[in-house]
Amino acid sequence: MKIALVVNPYSGGKKTEKMLPRVKQSFRKRRIHADIFLSRFKNHVQGIARNLAVSAYDAIVAMGGDGTNFHLINGLLAVHPPEDLPSLGIIPTGSGNSFVKDLGIHSVDQAVEAVVRDTPRPVDVLKFTQDKQAFYFINLMGLGFVTDVAQTAERFKAVRDLSYLIGVAHRTLSLKFHHMELVIDGKPFSGKNCFVEFCNSRFTGGNMCMAPEARIDDGLMDIIIAGPMKKKRLISALPKLFTGDHLSMDEVSCIQAKKAEIQTTPAKVLLPDGEIFGRAPGMISVLNRKLNYLT
Numbered sequence: 001m002k003i004a005l006v007v008n009p010y011s012g013g014k015k016t017e018k019m020l021p022r023v024k025q026s027f028r029k030r031r032i033h034a035d036i037f038l039s040r041f042k043n044h045v046q047g048i049a050r051n052l053a054v055s056a057y058d059a060i061v062a063m064g065g066d067g068t069n070f071h072l073i074n075g076l077l078a079v080h081p082p083e084d085l086p087s088l089g090i091i092p093t094g095s096g097n098s099f100v101k102d103l104g105i106h107s108v109d110q111a112v113e114a115v116v117r118d119t120p121r122p123v124d125v126l127k128f129t130q131d132k133q134a135f136y137f138i139n140l141m142g143l144g145f146v147t148d149v150a151q152t153a154e155r156f157k158a159v160r161d162l163s164y165l166i167g168v169a170h171r172t173l174s175l176k177f178h179h180m181e182l183v184i185d186g187k188p189f190s191g192k193n194c195f196v197e198f199c200n201s202r203f204t205g206g207n208m209c210m211a212p213e214a215r216i217d218d219g220l221m222d223i224i225i226a227g228p229m230k231k232k233r234l235i236s237a238l239p240k241l242f243t244g245d246h247l248s249m250d251e252v253s254c255i256q257a258k259k260a261e262i263q264t265t266p267a268k269v270l271l272p273d274g275e276i277f278g279r280a281p282g283m284i285s286v287l288n289r290k291l292n293y294l295t
């Protein structure tokens with residue numbers, strides 16, 4: 001078996017760089033030939049993916065976090081239709097590693113075994129379209145408070161583990177709601193919201209179960225809408241995200257849909273697969289079982 005291993009060495013606070021020799025050795029032992037492609041700068045993974053000779057490989061494997069996989073699939077799908085791609089894999093060495101949990105992968109060793117096993121599973125991918133431009137995400141995409149938090153966290157990157165806590169604290173203290181005009185499977189939903197997440201898989205930020213009922217191959221996205229709530233209420237809701245209990249709150253609803261349109265103006269920053277990337281307005285659709293992941 002021959003694979004392309006696309007590695008973001010900076011992922012997970014350089015955890016990926018430290019793990020790489022071990023992963024290389026595991027593949028060598030299992031007689032898997034891995035061509036290594038190292039990301040050297042921000043978003044380089046997309047460029048690497050665009051230039052990969054995909055037909056030369058039995059699988060293309062991202063080593064890093066959810067962001068690494070996001071840039072990998074976007075580079076690949078920018079130049080190839082999904083049906084031309086070989087199986088995809090993820091070695092989870094990022095800080096979040098949310099999507100792989102729904103593939104039943106919880107460690108680097110399990111991920112290596114999944115590549116060795118070579119039994120791909122078809123999964124959905126969500127496509128965001130604006131005019132003629134498109135990008136893809138496989139975990140979830142946020143809008144509103146969650147994006148605000150990520151933008152603040154980005155400014156405090158130097159204190160890595162604390163940056164999200166700082167983001168949540170700062171944005172909760174200065175909490176503002178976002179006016180959103182959404183059309184979900186043809187039905188309008190307009191109003192002020194705390195945040196909206198368009199989910200393909202269940203988890204975000206590693207262990208937060210944003211969409212407990214989401215399935216990655218049912219042809220539907222789970223849209224979690226958190227309406228306006230008091231600061232105190234928002235703070236009390238945060239621990240509920242780890243168990244999925246936030247869905248029982250009156251302010252929170254979950255809608256399963258095939259298509260969703262974000263019509264909000266002015267343009268709003270988006271957070272697909274944990275990356276600050278792209279802007280609404282735009283249209284989200286589900287491409288049912290279009291990518292094959294090793295599991």
Ligand SMILES: [Mg+2]
Nearest residue numbers: 215218220221
């Ligand atoms: Mg689904």
